Amino acid sequence: MHIVDGALSSPVLITGAVLTVIGVFIGLKKMDYDHLPLVGVLASVFFIASYIHLPLGFSSVHLIMNGLLGILLGWVAFPALLVALLLQVIFFGFGGLLVLGVNTLNIALPAVIIYYLCYRGIRHESAKVAAIWGAMGGAGAIIITSLMVAFSLALSGESFVLAAKAVLPAHIPIMIIEGFVSYAAVYLIHTVKPEFITKDAH
Amino acid sequence: MSQGLEHSLTSWSGQALKHQASWIDDIDARVRVVCSGLFALVVVSSQYFVPALLGLLCAFLLVKSSKLNIKRTLRRVVAMDLFMLMLICVLPFTTPGDAIFTVFGLTASWQGLFHALLITVKANAVLLVLFSLVATMSASTLGHALAHLKVPDKLVHLMLFMVRYLDVISQEYKKMRRAMQARAFVLRTNRHTWKSIGYLFGMLLIRSVERAERISDAMKCRGFCGRYYLNDEMKIGRVDVVFSVTFLCFLGLLIGLNVNDLFR
Amino acid sequence: MLMTYSGKPMIKIAPPLIEINNLSYAYPRRGSVLKDVNFALFESERVVINGDNGAGKTTLLHLIVGLKKAKQGDIVGFGEICKTEKQFNQLRAKAGLLFQDPDDQLFCPTVLEDVMFGPLNLGFTKQQAIEKSLQTLNDLGMQGFESRITHQLSGGEKRMITLASVLVMEPKVLILDEPTNALDEKAKTRLVNVLQALPQAMIIISHDKLFSDKLATRQLNLKDGLLTEQLAATVAVA
Amino acid sequence: MLMTYSGKPMIKIAPPLIEINNLSYAYPRRGSVLKDVNFALFESERVVINGDNGAGKTTLLHLIVGLKKAKQGDIVGFGEICKTEKQFNQLRAKAGLLFQDPDDQLFCPTVLEDVMFGPLNLGFTKQQAIEKSLQTLNDLGMQGFESRITHQLSGGEKRMITLASVLVMEPKVLILDEPTNALDEKAKTRLVNVLQALPQAMIIISHDKLFSDKLATRQLNLKDGLLTEQLAATVAVA
Ligand SMILES: Nc1ncnc2c1ncn2[C@@H]1O[C@H](COP(=O)(O)OP(=O)(O)OP(=O)(O)O)[C@@H](O)[C@H]1O
Ligand SMILES: Nc1ncnc2c1ncn2[C@@H]1O[C@H](COP(=O)(O)OP(=O)(O)OP(=O)(O)O)[C@@H](O)[C@H]1O
Numbered sequence: 001m002h003i004v005d006g007a008l009s010s011p012v013l014i015t016g017a018v019l020t021v022i023g024v025f026i027g028l029k030k031m032d033y034d035h036l037p038l039v040g041v042l043a044s045v046f047f048i049a050s051y052i053h054l055p056l057g058f059s060s061v062h063l064i065m066n067g068l069l070g071i072l073l074g075w076v077a078f079p080a081l082l083v084a085l086l087l088q089v090i091f092f093g094f095g096g097l098l099v100l101g102v103n104t105l106n107i108a109l110p111a112v113i114i115y116y117l118c119y120r121g122i123r124h125e126s127a128k129v130a131a132i133w134g135a136m137g138g139a140g141a142i143i144i145t146s147l148m149v150a151f152s153l154a155l156s157g158e159s160f161v162l163a164a165k166a167v168l169p170a171h172i173p174i175m176i177i178e179g180f181v182s183y184a185a186v187y188l189i190h191t192v193k194p195e196f197i198t199k200d201a202h
Numbered sequence: 203m204s205q206g207l208e209h210s211l212t213s214w215s216g217q218a219l220k221h222q223a224s225w226i227d228d229i230d231a232r233v234r235v236v237c238s239g240l241f242a243l244v245v246v247s248s249q250y251f252v253p254a255l256l257g258l259l260c261a262f263l264l265v266k267s268s269k270l271n272i273k274r275t276l277r278r279v280v281a282m283d284l285f286m287l288m289l290i291c292v293l294p295f296t297t298p299g300d301a302i303f304t305v306f307g308l309t310a311s312w313q314g315l316f317h318a319l320l321i322t323v324k325a326n327a328v329l330l331v332l333f334s335l336v337a338t339m340s341a342s343t344l345g346h347a348l349a350h351l352k353v354p355d356k357l358v359h360l361m362l363f364m365v366r367y368l369d370v371i372s373q374e375y376k377k378m379r380r381a382m383q384a385r386a387f388v389l390r391t392n393r394h395t396w397k398s399i400g401y402l403f404g405m406l407l408i409r410s411v412e413r414a415e416r417i418s419d420a421m422k423c424r425g426f427c428g429r430y431y432l433n434d435e436m437k438i439g440r441v442d443v444v445f446s447v448t449f450l451c452f453l454g455l456l457i458g459l460n461v462n463d464l465f466r
Numbered sequence: 467m468l469m470t471y472s473g474k475p476m477i478k479i480a481p482p483l484i485e486i487n488n489l490s491y492a493y494p495r496r497g498s499v500l501k502d503v504n505f506a507l508f509e510s511e512r513v514v515i516n517g518d519n520g521a522g523k524t525t526l527l528h529l530i531v532g533l534k535k536a537k538q539g540d541i542v543g544f545g546e547i548c549k550t551e552k553q554f555n556q557l558r559a560k561a562g563l564l565f566q567d568p569d570d571q572l573f574c575p576t577v578l579e580d581v582m583f584g585p586l587n588l589g590f591t592k593q594q595a596i597e598k599s600l601q602t603l604n605d606l607g608m609q610g611f612e613s614r615i616t617h618q619l620s621g622g623e624k625r626m627i628t629l630a631s632v633l634v635m636e637p638k639v640l641i642l643d644e645p646t647n648a649l650d651e652k653a654k655t656r657l658v659n660v661l662q663a664l665p666q667a668m669i670i671i672s673h674d675k676l677f678s679d680k681l682a683t684r685q686l687n688l689k690d691g692l693l694t695e696q697l698a699a700t701v702a703v704a
Numbered sequence: 705m706l707m708t709y710s711g712k713p714m715i716k717i718a719p720p721l722i723e724i725n726n727l728s729y730a731y732p733r734r735g736s737v738l739k740d741v742n743f744a745l746f747e748s749e750r751v752v753i754n755g756d757n758g759a760g761k762t763t764l765l766h767l768i769v770g771l772k773k774a775k776q777g778d779i780v781g782f783g784e785i786c787k788t789e790k791q792f793n794q795l796r797a798k799a800g801l802l803f804q805d806p807d808d809q810l811f812c813p814t815v816l817e818d819v820m821f822g823p824l825n826l827g828f829t830k831q832q833a834i835e836k837s838l839q840t841l842n843d844l845g846m847q848g849f850e851s852r853i854t855h856q857l858s859g860g861e862k863r864m865i866t867l868a869s870v871l872v873m874e875p876k877v878l879i880l881d882e883p884t885n886a887l888d889e890k891a892k893t894r895l896v897n898v899l900q901a902l903p904q905a906m907i908i909i910s911h912d913k914l915f916s917d918k919l920a921t922r923q924l925n926l927k928d929g930l931l932t933e934q935l936a937a938t939v940a941v942a
């Protein structure tokens with residue numbers, strides 16, 4: 001999911017950066033200073049999620065969980081993910097500096113979309129129903145993310161089109177896994193601490 | 203690959219401790235951040251090999267002088283997404299141009315190969331500069347530098363909170379993960395694994411939210427009234443001026459090489 | 467609440483620093499945790515509250531400083547009944563609470579920033595705050611720690627820094643929630659010495675018998691939601 | 705390692721269940737925590753290991769079940785030298801480890817799911833796992849808890865559930881890391897009774913003198929990285 005520096009064309013880079021700035025701005029507006037500890041701690045959990053590698057055949061995939069983050073944070077997912085991705089670039093070398101805007105947009109915008117799509121479903125009083133919405137959110141976010149990755153590649157040049165077409169099928173296994181993991185996570189939260197989901201994030 | 207990456211999590215906080223002092227530490231944090239940003243801008247927008255390779259060379263010099271652990275640094279650079287690697291391998295075949303060779307009716311072109319190499323060179327040059335200039339400072343110094351560079355206050359504090367609690371939460375994660383291991387849990391490709399990991403993740407979220415509540419309480423107890431403070435004075439000294447002038451000259455050279463090529 | 471405890475004269479003229487009257491508390495979906503608790507803390511006392519896990523000790527401390535709001539009962543801090551958040555805010559400036567887990571309390575990147583956080587909130591200027599903080603760190607023997615990064619400290623060091631960050635606000639009362647948790651013997655002894663030298667009145671929760679015996683001027687017991695005077699020594703209760 | 709300990713005949717025919725030979729361990733950037741430790745656990749023994757905070761007791765237990773890998777030394781579990789993750793995984797099915805903090809061990813929403821987790825890992829079907837779990841809960845007197853939410857249990861209840869979740873795997877050896885931590889007296893007595901009735905060999909870490917004296921057939925001491933036979937009673941060591 002992390003596109004590296006040097007691959008994308010400047011119009012794509014600039015568009016991504018501008019949209020990310022707007023998203024971050026909205027997110028910061030919606031985030032009070034009182035929420036900082038909560039958002040910071042949640043962002044750390046998602047940072048750690050990207051270290052959970054699950055085996056898949058002979059290789060392995062890592063969790064992204066941007067759908068769940070979006071469900072919990074809404075627009076605030078933008079600043080949270082921007083910071084998380086920045087730290088990943090600097091300390092671990094995932095992605096790149098100039099593509100940070102595009103990378104953030106590709107992961108955070110789906111999170112926000114999922115927030116609006118699953119907002120009601122996740123607050124259903126039945127844990128099972130809420131968890132199904134969570135699973136759809138988790139899997140849906142991956143679909144949207146991979147579509148966006150494909151578009152950012154395809155818009156950057158003819159020669160990337162083949163690779164762009166491969167993005168979606170390559171992410172189908174991840175999508176399935178995220179769906180199941182999100183299902184379990186939402187189910188657990190709903191049973192153990194429903195007020196965490198049902199109360200408004202902001 | 204997963205083993206190697208799990209290892210980098212352990213070295214997250216170790217990074218600062220393993221750090222070896224070098225002259226790079228004496229340079230002002232803001233200068234380092236701005237320089238790496240400009241470097242990325244110039245190198246990524248380079249059209250030709252010469253400036254990109256020069257950039258990579260400069261990156262290697264910086265890595266050398268910041269006394270980074272070469273082996274570990276290279277491992278991090280190699281930890282690129284599998285998908286990106288595939289993309290780079292596919293490029294020669296998808297770009298039309300002069301053929302190098304043909305396999306299974308697919309033609310690899312020189313233009314495509316150069317493009318792929320150029321991307322690799324640029325990406326690595328940027329990462330290496332980031333590692334040597336920015337990753338050598340502690341994350342909190344980075345936060346302070348960003349604050350001085352007029353990055354929004356909330357964003358800076360969000361980052362500082364994250365850095366602060368990443369360690370605490372990853373300890374919790376590791377403990378729970380160990381407890382699962384101790385009950386003969388092995389990661390496999392099946393629903394039981396995914397469900398268990400989902401539960402683990404959800405539990406981690408709940409514990410973190412409860413911790414966030416306690417942190418808010420602790421802040422209230424110290425009279426928190428909606429403001430955070432940072433304390434540090436950053437001063438530009440002679441080293442900083444010398445370094446930035448040299449670095450900017452070098453970047454100027456790279457830009458010049460690009461323009462020069464245009465006229466050819 | 468009358469009390470006859472050893473070693474001190476019974477004449478009490480000064481009003482209590484903190485007084486709790488008929489305090490009750492229950493968490494949603496649980497039985498009540500505290501039932502009609504009465505308590506008073508006087509000048510230069512060090513009261514230790516004992517109690518099993520989940521007896522509600524932490525809850526009691528959080529009620530005292532208004533982090534949770536009691537459904538019933540009064541908290542009187544320094545002569546004033548506290549009801550609103552604003553009143554509690556004033557109380558919190560004078561009654562410093564040390565949390566059970568130091569990681570919850572040290573949220574700033576560096577030690578100095580963390581210690582400064584309180585004074586800055588109290589309205590001191592940055593310069594004053596720095597001076598006060600350095601002074602407090604000095605007093606606790608933690609000089610040289612000011613630019614250390616909080617999450618890289620050891621457990622004992624973290625505990626001392628949280629103590630500094632509370633003491634720098636010059637509270638009249640110190641409230642300590644299991645301060646010896648996860649400390650080794652050396653760090654514990656150090657902490658006892660530091661606390662014994664402090665002039666403040668204290669409310670201390672501790673599971674550590676030796677530790678509390680060294681510090682306590684009075685011991686209370688919290689059980690089944692009731693706060694009672696502890697019987698002398700270890701008299702077995704059926 | 706020869707030993708003469710009280711109360712039991714010295715003839716040992718059965719091979720040890722778990723044997724540790726010349727185990728050493730050091731954390732990065734620290735001095736060594738364990739130095740050349742030797743130890744053997746025999747059928748139906750209950751060995752208590754004492755040691756100060758930070759002596760390395762938890763580390764030793766984690767090494768035994770392979771959660772950390774020793775740089776030097778051998779772990780022989782049930783007659784087989786364990787080196788690879790796969791071998792340790794087999795060992796873990798037979799040696800159940802109870803963690804220091806029950807919160808780290810409970811990660812499922814309900815009690816039943818948590819107890820079922822082990823059997824499912826061992827390859828039992830869901831139906832079998834449910835049956836086994838209910839049986840184990842029954843045996844521990846925790847019937848009726850199966851649909852309770854783990855996160856909302858009291859400390860003592862959490863401890864019993866973690867015990868159930870380990871016992872359900874029918875281990876031959878139980879390894880307990882400070883099982884009485886944060887338990888009140890009633891819960892402790894209950895735990896002692898349960899443990900005394902179990903047939904398994906045990907390795908127990910406990911700070912609680914009374915608790916360990918009730919259970920131990922042999923006591924060891926871990927200090928400065930060395931594991932030594934404990935001297936009888938409380939002989940003060942200078
Ligand atoms: N947020 C909460 N919601 C519901 N119940 C709670 C909550 N916090 C605490 N409790 C319950 O209230 C009771 C008292 O908790 P409290 O933390 O005050 O105990 P404690 O005496 O401090 O215990 P410990 O010695 O473990 O710190 C416990 O039974 C606990 O499970
Ligand atoms: N992950 C780690 N990295 C570095 N040092 C560690 C780590 N875990 C533990 N230590 C150190 O190793 C030593 C032994 O730790 P261990 O947890 O085994 O002690 P313990 O005997 O179980 O103590 P306690 O009674 O507090 O549980 C301690 O000094 C501890 O600080």
Ligand SMILES: [Mg+2]
Nearest residue numbers: 523524525566
């Ligand atoms: Mg408590």
Ligand SMILES: [Mg+2]
Nearest residue numbers: 761762763804
């Ligand atoms: Mg331990």
